[in-house]
Each structure stands twice: as structure tokens, then as C-alpha cells.
Amino acid sequence: MTVAEISRFTNLRMPHVSAELRRLRREKLVDSASTAGTRGASIHLTPSGRNVVIQDIIHRAQSCLPIPSTKSDICLVFKDRDRLLLASTVVFNQLTIAIPDRQPTGEYSSGNQGAQWILAEVESRDGLWINPHTGKIAEMPDVQLNPNSIESFSEGDRPVYVFNARMIGEKRPISLAPGTWFTPRYNEVKHPFHPQPGFNLRIGTLHEDVSPVYAPNLLIIDIEGRMGQLLIARTIPDDYLMISSIHDSKKNPSSIPEDVLDCWIELAHPRTKPSELRRRSQALKDRILLRRRSRVPEETLRRFRADWGNSQFEEKETASETISTKDLGIRARKALIKWVLQSNEDIPVAIEVGDDIPEYMFKQLLRNSERRIIFSSNEYKAQGVARLSSDTTRPLPWARYTDQNGIETPIRIDDTKLSVAMVDSNPRKEPSSSPLSVELTVSEVEDEYISLALNEKNEQDDYWANLVESEHPEAALIATPRKMRWNRWKRIKGRVDQKWMDLVRFEDVPDSELHEFINISDKRKLPLFSEKFSTMVKDNPNFPYEVRPLTPPETASSGAIWIASRLLASAADISPDMTEDLRSWAVPAWLSDIPDRSIDSLSGAYKIVKEREKKALLDSVHSAARDKPNSDLHTWSRFVRVIEGNGRLTPSFSVKIVRQIPMEWFAPLAEQILLNMLKNEQWWNNAELCSIPWAALALRPSGEPHHFPGSGDLNHPGPSDGFLNALEESIRYRPGIEILDEASVANIHDLIMSLRNATMGLPPYIGRTHPLVGWLAQPLHKWPEIAHTDLTGGDPLITARLLITRSRTME
Template identity: 30%
Template sequence: MSFDFKKSVKKGAKITPKKIRSKYRLRLMNRLAESQETVSELAKSVGLRMPHASAEIKRMRDEKLVSSDLEIGSRGAKIRLTEEGIKVLQMDEWYKAEEALPIPKDNDKICVLYREGTDILFAFLQQPEEMLILVPDRLPDSKGNEGVSWNWAKLNHSDLRWFDLNEKTISMEEPEILDPQNIESYGDNNQIIGIARGKLIQGENVVSISTGEWFGQPDFRSNSLLPENIYHRGLWSLGTCHQLSPIIKPKDAIVAIMDDNLYKSMLLRIAKKNALLIGDLRGVSSVESVYPLDVLDYWIEIAHPRISNQEKRKRLVALKEKISTKKRIKTSDSTWRKFRKDWNDVIFDKEAFSKEMETRGLGKNAVESIVQWSVSLDNNLQLVVDLTEKISSETMLKLSFCDKLRLLIMKENDIFFKNFDMLKVDKKRSLPWLEFVTKRGEILPLKLIEDGYKESPLGENVNKNINPWNLLGLKIESDFVSEEFEEEYLSVIMSSISQYPLGDESWANQMEARYPLAAWIASPDNGRWPRWQRLRERIDPEWLALLNLDFLPIEKLVEISDEAPDSVLNMFSDKLKIKLREDSDIFLRTRPIMESRKASRGVSWIAAQFLSNAPWLSENTYVDMLEWSIDAWLRNPPKKSLDAIKGVYWLFTKENNNLIEIDELMYKIKNKNKKLDDMNEVKIWSNMLDMVLDNKKLDGDEIRMIVEKMPSDWWAVESQNILLRGIRSEDGFKWILKENVPWCSTILRPKGEEIDVPLLSAKKHPGCDFTIISEIERIVNNSTSESIMDLYDSINNSINQISPTSGRTHELVGWLAQPIEKWPYFSNDELLNGNIEITERILKKVSGYDYDYQESGK
């Protein structure tokens, strides 16, 4: 396991530059920074003889730079760096960091601070987008890159360690990216660089670029990392290692070692095109599989290995006849019992079979027989297998020799597949990144790419004159603007609405060329998605409102969400919520295969839906949501993100009971995206927190957004101050006196009441100050809202020790200002007669009675 240097230091910590002078000591410490190793492994990796390596490690142990997991001298002990060793390595990095001066203004530049063998120490001015870096053999001159040879290097860690060369301190945050087009940027003297260790992938290549030289990445495709004939001429697209390297299209079979359903589902989705799929397909298909009757030829051999061939054939014939004819055919009891145990109630067919065969619920013998049948199948379909059961060595050997095998997924490696290219879970980065291990032993980052996925919306919005929301009978807030059609076109559209309310595929096909909108309206639900692929550039995306998600291939939801306007996405949110809560495996089929930092608008919306419905999803998705979904959501947070905020808070509290730590995590999210529209609920939430935590004075429009969009419990702590601003007629606050804001439920609360709100766990409600009644008295004769009048009556009755009168917003509202010991029994009818916020407060049996006011004798 590699060390996380970021966790080993504190922000602002000073480090004294000091060079590690021994070349072999530096090599050993570099290896140990990557992983724990034995002495023999270390000696081999750095090119030292065992006695010399052992002596150097002993000296390092005496200096307390390294330690081992076993007693000194124990065979097989793993050596690891200590905190002191990490500090010494950082001091060496600091010494080399000064090679980077002077710092260029171009943020895209990279510098080589040090190179020894295949080890390279890089400096960056911003977080690199890729784990692979192209390093020139010499510095390109101003005339271009002619004659320059580029070599591939891989970073050991995705995160950088930031050094402030001015302050001589360690920085935890990436410096602000300067705009090279802005002349003011050139006045800033930014001296912060990020450092990361890496390795040359092709170590035999010569790299003679001087240390301290800054260079950029080429803008053309460089030489391929992998042999063209083997890795780029296959029939399917797996992914890419770098944006400047070709897409990997393997000709030979790939073995994936993984057990996580999310990872498996994404791989199966990518590999399924023109292939026979066998495995756990919960994240790929929801259609019932049909199995070939011939697979029983293989099953009978596995189920009855000891009976004679003649008896096997007899039982097989009887079994097939019983299954295919549904007649009461007599079969062997033991064969029938084993058949029912292995196959349950699956569907068999003599001729046809599914290209996607589900193995969940099948017994071990059934799974193995399907694999054997698929290997012997004589057709052009390539084979994709997810081994959900451990099968015999004989079948594994056959599978390893199968030239049709495209992808094999299994929990752990098998001896028959040791010489295959492999995919493994990348422990440093979440999906869509995996670790690709080639036959030659090269370990490369690989980003999965889903064939046909589009990262950006297609086409521009075109205005039409028929409103989809009117057709659906819905009143929706939308910016959709219609235009007038010609009389003939309008007539055809009206015909599609009146004559084909349930859709007519044949008529729609005839109209599609000349009257695309009429064809879209007249499409039946099951024909809309294929038609949208043809018409998406001819009609406005607002018309996606007519698309029924039940008939959309669920893995295409990301593509649709990139195109759909907010009004449509809001409707889809309600439908997707139902789907996710009914079937949590929908998460596996809709989780986009892309990096969170490159999330498009649609991907951010998908991530928001995952977070909003987190409590209903499987626990094995929580880690991915914490690592991927939160970051993807915050790249382009939808305007309606309140439920996502609640979901994030729920995830944090699920994994951590420390409210202070949870608040710190929520605070990082609050500051993640500061340039949002004022209508965005993330921005509104952030403004609310600034108001409560930092006493920031917001204007009337900002307060209005908080009151209208945020739950009243969240801003209740500031409710009395907000009302007073309206009473005192501050600019922009006149609306407060007229609108029915739930003042009674937010203001009439006990002093010190705890707040279970994201980022406000440390705050307490100040309680209701009954002296506010003198302020309210000044405006009660005006056209004030019912909620303000209820607040006035409630406090006034409590001060005068009068029993509450029936309220305007709720029958029992006045009791919230009375001491709890005076409360009588309330019937259900009384409790439910009015505003729901007041009902909730009465059910909690908490009073906002001002005991301080009573004691003061006012």
C-alpha cells in the first residue's frame, strides 16, 4: 500500500530542504513510498546486491527512517517508511523543488525536477487531468516539436503535494488558476507548485531533458503505448489510457478480476455489443432470459458423472421432452430434483436463445453447463462471461483456449489465465478508471468508454408552437417559447393529437420526413426512443417530456438528461425516484462511465438523483456515491438540489457519528461551487449558511429564496431576525408582511433547541423573545398575513395568561406560546386541522414559551 503524503503533513508546515545524497538510499525510499516490500524485493528493484541492500536498510532502520512488520531478521518481513522517513523524503523533494524556479505563467506547463532510472519527480502548476504524462527526450524549441521524441510516464498518485516556494511551507490547496489572457494575472507572483512522483513506462527509452525545464504536452497523438495490431484492431472498444492515445480495441481476451457489482455491470455494458453475455446481468438487462435446450446436453454430463452414457442419453431425452412439450413425461426422480435445484423455473427453447443469459439464481452445474455450451457454439458471436460460480478446472481450461472469448470476469485469478491481459479495480481512483495490466507486466490507468455515449447535448433548442405540457395536462414552470406553424403543418399536428392519442407507428413513420413534430406526438411509447435518435436535431428538447422512461433503455438516460431542459428533468426526477426505490439495481445500469470531474450537465443530474435516493439504494453503492456522485453532482448542480443535499448529509451521518466532522465535510461541499445561479438550491443553501454561521446580511431577494426553497426547520434559528427586518420596512422586505410564512412554527421554539440540519449541528435556537410583540403591534392594523396575526395573538394571549383562541393557520397554533404544562389532550382532528409545520411542532410537544420574559416581570 502506498503512502498518502497529504495526510502526513499539516497546512503551513515548514520543511527544511535537504538532499538525500546516496543514490541507492533514494531509490530504496522511492520504492518504499510506493509500497511495502521485503529486502530481496527491494534489492532486485533498485539493482543492488542483497548484502548491500540489507546493510543500507539496517542503516536506515538505525536512523528510524524505516521499520518492518515483523521482528528484525525475520524472513519475509515487509519494510515500510516511518513518519520520519516520509519527512526525509519530503525534505529531498523540497530541495529539488527549487529546480523549478522561475515559475512560468502558463498553467499547463510541467517540469522534471529529478530523474533516476525509470523514476521521475514532476512539478505541476495545476492538477493534471491524466495519470499519464508525455515527457520529451529534449526540450521542444520555438519552431515546434520536429525531431522531438515523446515518452510515456505514469504518476504514482493522482493527488499532488503542494509547495509554496515563497513562504517555504506546505500548502494543502491547489493555487488559483490564472487566466493567461488577462493582463492582471501577470502581476501575481504565484510560487506554488505541485509535486508528484512517476515512472517511465518504457524505461529503456532515453530521456535527456534537463531538470528544471518546463514543457507543455503535445497537441497531436503521440506514439501508442501498446502494440497497434494487438490492442487497437479488435471488434469492441474498451477504453483509453490517455486522451492522446488511441482507444483500446483488444483483439485478444481480457480477464477482469473484481467482485463489485457496479464495476462488473459497467464492464458488461461496454463489452456486450455483438456478443453473447453470460453472468449476473442485474446492471445490464431486465428482460427474462431464454436458454437453449441443447445446454442440457452438457448439464447432464456434469449432474450425473457416474452413470453410463446410455442411461444419460435416456434421461436427457425424457427431460427435454418433458420441458419442451409440457406433457406428463416420466423422468428419473434424481435427475428431476437436480434439474429443479439448478435451473429453477427458467425458460428453454429448441431454436432461439437470448444473447444475454442471466446466471443469478442458477446452480453451479447450470452455470458450468452454459459456459461449456457457449464455448462449443459454432457462430460468430464473441463471448463475454461473468463467472458467478466456481467451475471445474476442465471447463476453465476450455475457456482459456476459446478463441471467441472477449471478456472474462471472475473474483480471483486462475492459473489458466495468468498470461492474459487483466483489468483490476483502481484503488487510487473511482470509476470509470480501472487498472490495466498487460501481458508484459505494464500497469496502466484505463478509463472505460461506453460506445455511443455523448458527453454534450446535441443541437440547439428550436422553438415550436405546441406545448408538450398542455398535451400532458400539466402546469409546469418552463421557459419554452412556441412559434407559429404554417397552416398545413399545424393541421397535421392537430390530427396527430386528436386521432392518435395512443400512438400509431405506421402513420408516424409516414409523417416523419415532412412533419417531424407530428410524427413524434403520434409515436407509441415503445417507438419514441428510436424516433428521438432520428429527430433529436429537428425538434425542441422540451418535447422529451413525452418520452416514457419505462420504454427507454435505462443506460441511455445519461444521454437524454444531457439534452433535456430543466422542466423535463424535474419530471424525470419523480419517475426515476420511483424506479430507484423499486429496483436499486437501476443504479448499476444508469451510473455513467466517466470521471466525476468531467461530468456534463446530464451526468451531474444523474448523480443528484443517486444522492437524493441514497437511503433506498444498496449499501455497496455508498462508497461510490461518496467518492464519485458528490463530486459529479457539484460540477453542474441542478437547480433543484435540495434532496441531494439531504442525501449527502444522510450518507455522511451513515458513515460517521461525529457531528463536528460531518459539519466539516458539509462545509467543504458548501464552498465547492460558488458561481451558481441565484435560483440554484445549492447557492440558496450556501447563502443560508453564510447568514446563520457568519452573520452575513443578505438582501430581500436572497432571504426570499431561503424562505421559499429551504425547509423551515433549516432557517428557523434566524426566523425572528428575518421577520424584524420586514417589520422595520427594510428595502426589499415588504413581501414578508403579506406572505404566509410559517412564523409560528419557526419562532415559537424553546431556547437552546438543537438543530439537526446540515452544517448547523453546533447552533442552538435562540428561543422566542416575547418582546417582539411591541414590534408586531406597529403593523397589525395593516394588511398583514394570517401567520403574523397568529404569532401576535399567540404571544399576546400567553403574556396576558389567556387561553389560546383558534388560529387562522392552524386551530391549535396558540398553544405553541403556552407553557407545556398547560397543554391539554388534542384529538387527531384538531392536530391535523391546519398548517403541517404547526402540526409537527405540536406532535413533538415543544413550547416556545418565553420563561425569561415571565421572570423579568414585564
């Protein structure tokens, strides 16, 4: 390893690493192939150095005494941040191991009761047999544990197998004492990628008793060798459009949509006028599809044959199929990528990007959130994108997976294709035999009509459903096409269990009856319905008019009130013609019984009411929120009182603010809120706290105005002179400054490092959440010219602050 590699591996700064290496050289524990001080020299342990390391391991292994008689127990020998030294009585050949963060007690543990189990990656190639009784290296036992032998249960001179491991994902502080033996509980492990992204591509498993890993919307696959690529290709669902050279075009012939030629002609003739390009493209399509005789320039035909070879083209829509690029030229492969980028179809794509494809095209494929898999082995950087790559230490099917947050883990690839409905299933439960989203009882599974509806009539036989509805309403609902299920549900809802309403989708309910659907829906699904509602408002300008219930605001049902709140939240996307109706109907209906999630409704209502009515609106919201202690508007009301000097900002209330109030609203109080939240127990495990881009909120100039409902003349105070010291003292007190090395607290780490570098007059810190976050703490006159392309690739709020060039010091 080089000095730089050791620095990255140990998370120590280069000067500290160099100083330590000089000491080790003097003691003849390390050496290098080059002269000391040579740049890029590889550092290695000398025989004396290896002996010192082994003696240290032997000494620590003596803490394993007494040794238990079981084969499944594991001993914690030593821990150093995320690096662990473990021991077992047999060779540990699992890929991962479950580690408790404290002494396990009882049968089960959850939450803050008992131990929390964490996955760690096992590095068994460095394993060593040690006899802790004699303090010497031992040979591998000839006879493993024999339950029929009395010697197996005696202490004797039994050796232990010592191996290294590294914690995956969340690096929780481990309070387990060295020498503690425990039995791993994989069924209680906190998944390192929880919550799972809910995508339909299953990548593989970390352990047979731990739930599988699923890909996010965007995944880069960098598996070397054709076998590995074919193995991965088998896991990709059939509804994907696959564009790659993995499949042989001769064995899997597929036609190419003719629209690709529009993209190719631009690459084949880059200096030709657009009108001439359109003419040539149309002529080429007519000629190769034999529609009519067309004259195509010879140079176009020559380039076409060179790039496309014997490829077949067809006039067709984008479909889920495989297009082979095995025999295609560089321009043809570029054209397919451009076509994918320009396509408006909803079909997910898996596409291969070769080494000869320019970086800008690769980056363009990363710029949207559509379901996309990119096969690529190039060296292009892609921050914030999940990647599946080859494992250099293990053969296939082992690979390495890095999620979008940088959490890396070994993984065993499997070839199981899963549907979307299976993604969120709990692996600890027996899988349902039903393809429905409804959990069936034993009697329902055995019902022949329900079985018939599931197997033969599902969503496709309304006539049969009408015949059986009177005696078998559940089977009738299953057989009914989706767009017609709401009408049938209204007829049978009093005769069947409420769970069957899950078969009625939000988007399949007529717009004018949507408030009735909300009246009887599971309230836990309202956040999901809110997202769908906002999308429908943006996609269909007539939707707000059609969804508006014909009920007076004073007698509005819960469904009508919910519709009113969503219309107010989407007021910016609704035609101005409806503004007056929102003022006169939606605002009173919403205030009659405000839903628990209404902060965005307040924002919309405040913008549409007239200036003279704003104070009355705020007074009404304060009054309505008083009776809703669990609503986000109750938190807003209390937050406004704090701003006005009539309330106190406590640690527990700070958590509620971060959870329920928009970040831009509480930015002026970001310093106080953060310092308050650091007083909470185990704040480093608080997802709301750790996910906030604190640098973008706290590092703002003094006097920057902030406007939101109830804010008055609120200005940002800017970071105080003692902010950095207060942060460091709070973290040093609990749990310790070393917690900043954890990936989960990257936002707080970036804030502290940005302030520290600015205070010491050092260059801006290169952040984890955004490479340029350090500039937010630097005086504006020091800022260089920054290209817009350099601002992407990090937290969006930090990017926004950089775009508007707002620093904590504007002089």
C-alpha cells in the first residue's frame, strides 16, 4: 500500500501517516521497494513487523478464555472503529456476520431494548489459528467438534480461529467488551440498506437469513467478463428494454425502431443542415423498409452499412425486448444512447456503455430518476449512483455492491427475477400464494371461486363478476377490470372485509368521486395519495376542476377536506381561473378540520389569499391547530411563538421542527436547533437530524430575509462566533469527536470542517455531501468562477446556495 492508500484506509491525514511510517521505519517494522520519501512507493511490513502484529493478535486472543463448547459462538477480540477482530472455534466461512452493539440479553431485542445487531463483512483470507492457552500459533485441528466426544466439551488446549471483519453501513458505537462470546442473530439484523428502495430488480443476498438487496432506480453494473454480465442479465426483469452486446445478435435477432435513424443521421453528418438531415433520414427509412424508392446519397449509405451492418429496422413503438449491439459501429451505439435519452416512453432500460462512448453521454444517462441500468466498465465518475462491481477477492457469484450513499458490501448475486409486488415482502413470513396485495386467510385460499378468479379471471372478466357478485363478492372484485372496481366496491363494501379495498387503486377512481374514496381509505396511505394527487394536478389541467367536491365547506366530509387541502397545496400548479374558488371554498373547508399533514396547504393558502386577509388566515390556522396536537400545523404554531419570543426551543421540540417544518422555514434558527438536537440521547441515530444539509441552512449571511407564513420580518442571524466551538464541545461530550468519521453524520461533518477551515484561513473543505460545500463558509470575495456543471453531484439545497452565490460572509 502507498502512503495515500494507508491514509484513506485509516482515515488519518497524510502528515500523521507519514510521521507514523517514519517511526516504524526507524524500528524496522516497515519497509518499501523504493527509497524512503519516494512518491508512490509501496509500503509493506518487514518480517519483524509481521511478527509484532501476530504477537499482538495472540496477546489479544487470550481474552477469549474460557472457550465455549458450541460451534456457532463468536468472540469479540478487539475493535477499532469499524474494524473488528473476531474469533470462533471453527473456520468461519460465511460472507457476513451479525455483531451486537452491546451484550445480548433475552431471546429477542428491538428498538432501544437490548442489543442492536449490525452486519459486518468477514475477511476470512487473513484468518489465523491461535492457542490462547499457550499463547502460540496453532495448526488447524485435525478433528472438528464432535458432539459424541467428551473431549469436545472440555477446555483442554482447544485453539480459536481469529479473523478480521469490517462493519457495513451504519457504524454504531459498540460497547461489547473484548472477550465476550455471543451467538449471531441474523434474523434481528438491521439491514444496512434500510429502507429498501422498492425497485423490482433483486441483486442478491448478504446472508441467507437476511432480506435480499434490491436496486434503486439507477444502477451501474461493472462486472468483468462475459459470464458475469450474462449472470446479471438473467436477473433483469422481462419488462426491460435491453440494449447491449451481451446477447449474440445472430442467436437473438431483434429489429431496431426506425426512429433511431433520426439520431444516427445527426452523428453521421454532423455539419449538415437540419432540413437536409430530416430529408436524408426519411429517405433512408423509406429505402430500408421498402416503402418507396428514394434517393439516398452514397456517402450516407456507405456510413450506414459500416455502422449498422445487417441490422433489421422496423416501424414500431418502443417495447420490452433485447437489441444487440455486438456488431454495431460506434456511431450506431451512440445513436441508440441518444434515442434512449430522447424517448418519452415509460419502459425501463438496461443499456451498455462501452469504453469508446464519451463521458458526456454517460453523464446524460445519469441525469434523471427513471428506472435505468447501465452496463459500464469505464473509469467515469458517478457520485451518488449505486454500483455493482466485480469482487477482486472472490469469484462469481460474489460481487461488491455500493449504494448511492457510498455504503459498500460484498453480495452474492442470484438469478431470481422478482415482480414489484414481491419487493416489499418480509422474508421472515411465509410468502402468500396470492398475486394480490391482499393477505388471504386459509378459508379464502381454499375458496374455489376466489381461486378461479385469481388464476383465470383476474382483472379481465366483468361479465362473470356480475354473475357471481351476489354470493361471492370477493371473487367478483378480483375478476373486475381495474377501472371498474370502484363501482363494484361501492356495492359490496358492506359485505366484505375492509382489506379488499386495497384492490381499488387511487388513479382508477373517477375524479368526481375521489373524495368518497378518501373517506373510507386507510389513513396511513394518505401520504402516498398526496404524491399521486400532486402528479395528477401537474399532468392534467382539468383535474382540479373535476375533483372538486360539490359540498359546502361547513358540511365537508373528511374526504372533501382532504381534497381541499391538496388543492391548496398544489395552488401554484392550478389555473388562476380557480383561485377565487380556492379562497371561498377550499380554505374554509380545510380550516373546518385540518388534516394532520397540512403545512404545504398553509403555504399554498397564504399565497392565494388577499393581503388584507392574511392575518385573519393565520389567526384561524393558529386556532385550528390548537386542537390538533399531532399535526404539523400545531408544530408550526408553536414555532411561530418561539420566533415571536413567546416560546422556548427545547431538544424534543427541535426534533419535531426538523421532522415537520420545511427546511427553508427554520433556517434562521438552524444553529440553535442543531445544538439543541445534539443534546438528545443517541442523536447520531436520528435520521431526521443526520439527513439535513446543515451547512446550507446555517452558513448564511447575517440579515438574509426569510419569508413564510407567520415569519414577520425574520432575518437570518448568520453563524455566531462560538458556533464551531459549541458544535465540537457538544459532540466531544457525547459520543466523541470520532463519530464524525461515520458516513451517517456526513452533513454535520461537512458543516464543522467548512467552519474550521474558514476560521483557520485554510482552503475550502472538499465535502462528502457536496464537493464544494466548503465555499459556503468562505468570504464571497474569495470565490472563484465556478462552472454550473461543477455544481451538480451533491445535495440539491447546497447546490442551490452555490448557484445563487450566497456565503456566510458577503463582503
